[in-house]
Structures are given as C-alpha cells and as structure tokens.
Amino acid sequence: MTSLTLIGAALRRRKTRTFLTFSSVVFAFLLFGLLSMIQSAFSMGVEIANEDRLVVRHRVSLFQMLPQSYEADMERVPGVVDAVHMTWFGGVYQDPANFFMQSPVEPAEFLDMYPEFQLSDEAKERWISTRDGAIVGRATAERFGWEVGDRIPIQPTIWTLAGRPETDAWEFEIVGIYSVSVEGGDETQMLFRYDYFDEARSFGRGQVGWFAVRVADPEQAAAVAAAIDETFRNSAAETKSEPEGAFAAGFANQVGNIGLIVTGILGAVFFTILLVAGNTMAQSVRERVGEIGLMKAIGFTGARVQRLILLESVTLVTTAGFLGMLLAVVAGRGMSAALSAYLPGLALRPEDMLLGLGLAVLTGLVVGIFPARRAMRLRTAFALRRL
C-alpha cells in the first residue's frame, strides 16, 4: 500500500461523481485537442512561409483587385528579384461543399516563384502548350479521382464567362498533378493559366488579386516591402506588402480569426472545468473531514495531507486530460480525411500535447489547492469531535 492507494481510494469514494467530473474534463481536453489541431492547420501556412517572399495586396483588403501591370513596376523596385500574381477564383466543383482553392497564374513564372511545388517536366510542357490546362494538387486529385487528361467543369461564383450565360461552367483540362516538397504543404489547389482566364472572363480584365514577390536579401525584406508600397502611393490602388508568413496569418484571420475564437472557447471551457472539478474536490474534502482528521491524528503531517489532496486532483485532471487528447488524436485522424480540402494536415503537434498536459497539471493544482489547504489547516481535535 502506498500514497497512490490512498489517492485511488479517495477517487473511488463516490464513483458516479468522480466519473462525471472525469468525463467533463475528458471532453474539455478533447475540445482543446481538436481546436489546437484546427488552429495549427490554419497557421501551418504561416510556418512554412518562405522568408524571402513578400505578398503584396490591395491596401484596403484582400478582396480588392490590383492592376496586373503592377508586376512589371514591382520588378523594377531595387531588391526585387521576381513577382508573380494570383487571383481568388472561388469556383465550385459539383457542390459548394467540395471546396478547394483555385487561382489563375502564369505557369512558368509561378513554378519559379514556388519551387516547393513539384511538377514533372512533361506536365510542365503540357501546361505551357494547353491553353485551358490546369494543374491540381495530389490531395484534391485523389479526393475526386481526377487523372491527367480529364476535363473538369468548374462553376463560377465570381468570374462568369464573357458572352455566355452566367450559369455556364468553366472547363479545364488536367495536365499535371503536383505535390509539395515541404511538410504541411498545401496539396489542394487548382492552378490554371492566367492568359486563358483573362481573355475569357466577363469583367475585370487586367485585374489580379495579389502578388508574390521574391526579394534578393531576406534581411532587407521589410525595406523592400516599404519601397513597393511607396511606389504605388497616391495611385488608384495603393498596396500593402508583408512577409509571406504575415500574409498567411492575415488570411487565416480573415477566414474568421481562428486564434481568438479558439482562445475564447478554451477560456470558457477551462473556466467551467475549474468550477466542476473544483466543486468536486471541495465537496470530497468536506465529506472527508473525519477521515482526514483521523489521518492527522495518527501522524500524517498537514503538509503530507495537503500533498495527497493536490496529487488526487492533479491525477484526476491529468489522466482525464490525457485521455481527452488521445481521443482528439483519433478523431483528428478521422476528420483529416474529410477536411483535407480545407485544412492540410490535421494532427496534434507534440508541443500542443505538452501544452495540454501542462495545462492539465496546472488545472489540477488550481482546483486542488484550496481544498488541500483546508485539509492541511484542519484542526484534528475539532475534526474528530464534531462527528
């Protein structure tokens, strides 16, 4: 028999109450795990961002267009090596639920700018010689069973076809399937040719969404960004240039300020956990006044009793927290497949797991500290007299 026997016995005292508290902590940490995974998936773009790339967008918002002619202007700014443009297409394949990002690009330039996009040489050739050719990420190709040579209709939501009914779909021929060579890279996009897009769209000719700019010296990235913005100051469309990571983070924030939502939900959840588990521990100690008084009488010191009760609450919260996060990992595996289009790579990062465990230990301590102190201070004679 050890101290652990005592802790086990204390937790088994009221099995239903312990079970309910345990379950609510499990759910809290399941939620913590899932939200962490979603948040890290969103911020993945930030982490894999390249240090020598800038993103240049309209100063007002991501959804305002810029003239394509800016590309040449930017390439003349000292410190800029290359610039390419992209545009949010926002088309639908069969069902709006089948979301994946599409964008028109200049094939050769795009692949130069993003060397992590791996495409075979034949595919590249085909793309350059096929006007309505598109390349697609491996994840999306697998998801819909597309193969090279397939013709894929994409229903426009913004960019309708010139001289055609609004309901007419664009059609692209799959000329290649790309993969991304870095961990967590986005293999869901569909990229097609800008020249085809610009000629066929019904409005907005010569307008693009944003630019990616490579700088010669990452150290000078901030200065180059300022110089680009300066170039277009007082023009009809002023720009805002940022390092790629900041842009990715900003993009995620536009999607719904995930970080804040996650923190908010977790704050509420943990506050509830503090109340639930705190109440359980307080009640349990209150019921055990006689037992604790007796333990102190027979020689357990106040400090030892305090330690036992803290350990009891830390054990309760930490085992439940660990189980909750394991469930999150399992659930994440399942969701990963279903959500792969939106969120590349849904997995609980080791640092989030550690954070969760740390949080669990901390919660256990906070929850246990007041009952534990109460038990420590309990006057033995008083505790035994009253009963």
Add this chain to the structure above:
Amino acid sequence: MSETDSAGNGPMVEARGVVRTFRRGRTAVPVLRGLDLRIADGEFLSLMGPSGSGKSTLLNLVAGLDRPNEGEVVVGGAPIHRLSERRLAAWRARNIGFVFQFSNLLAGLTAEKNVALPLLLTSFSGAERKRRVAIALEIVGLSDRARHRPRELSGGEQQRVGIARALVNDPALLVCDEPTGDLDRKTSGEILDLLAALNREQGKTILMVTHDPEAAARGSRTLHMLDGQLSATAEAEAVVA
C-alpha cells in the same frame, strides 16, 4: 487500586500544572486551570464527567494532538509539550493508538488496508507490514473480514478495525474518546472486553473517556472531571446531576 502498583517503571503519563484556554472570539474560555494527572504504566484509566467539562481537551493534550498554554505533559518520558507540530505528528505515529467514537475508516479501502494506514508513516518492509496487519486483525477477531470494505461491516466491527489500526504500530498508550459512544450495549460490552484484554494481556496503558459508568467500571481506576478539575470520586458529578 493505587496508581503506583500497576507497574514498576514509573508513570506513563505525568501532567503538571496544565492550563488550556480556548479563545472564542474575544473571550477566553479557560477549560483546564492548572491540572495534574498521573497515569501509571499498564493502567486502565477511565475518565468521566459532564459534557463540556474538558475530558476530550485533556485526552488530546495527553495524546499530543494539542499543546497546553502552560504546564508540562510528559508521556513515556517525552516532554511532548515542547515538541513542534511536526515532531508531535511523528511522535504520535510511534507512541499513541487512537480510538474515537467514530472509527473514521477510509471508505474506499478494505479493512486490512485501513489497518495498514499508520504503517505508511513507517519504514517497515512489505512483509513486516503484512505480518503486523494480520496480527492486529487477529487480536480484534476480524481475520476473516480483512478484505471487506467498511460499509460491509457492522458498527462494532468497524470499531474493531479502528482498534486494530490503533494497535498496528504497537503503541504503549491507547487513548480512547468515547469508544462505545455510538454502539449498543452488547456491542459496547464486546469492545470493552477487547480493551480490557489489551490492557491485561498486552500491557497497554489505556486512557478512556466515557459517559457510561458501567464502561468506566471496566478500568482499573476512574477519575471524574468537573470544571477542569479532577477528583477520584463521583460526588462532584452527583451534585451537578
């Protein structure tokens, strides 16, 4: 019986000039006002007296659960009034067996684990612990209930487990505060038989507080407490009653 003839090794308990005053808000409540007490080694002393007269207060001082405001308490040669809380706790673990009105067994533990509780504070080997638990349960006649949980035991059996727990560290002094206060007459008799046997056969010195004159009569001597003073006769109590 006189207090010197039970054993030759001097007194088990020697309290002199003990003052214990409690504070209740702003007012001081003097409970013991310069009390002397001697319990010989091997004695079975019963302590009676009206409610609130200070019996438990005195027992707590003798058992090292509390310290006097003034005076000395020497138990088994140790001046326990001078020990710090920490040392007192360690001293109690080795020297005192406690039996209270309620056994306060840990509900989640079996009888044998409850008995083993005080051994957590010792460095005995696992085998020695098992041996001691078995002997203690044997003495109280509950060897066959070792694996039962408290709620599967009767009130008298629970109290026996409590006594086994008090014995497991083999203390020289047992302090019992109304050990039969919650039991019916027959069960009380069995518990008192057990205490008397422990006193007679194991040489345990016993200090027992009780309200029951019949229970008190099982001891080798009875003291009466009234208003914080001890006397050998029941007269004082008779006056109050």
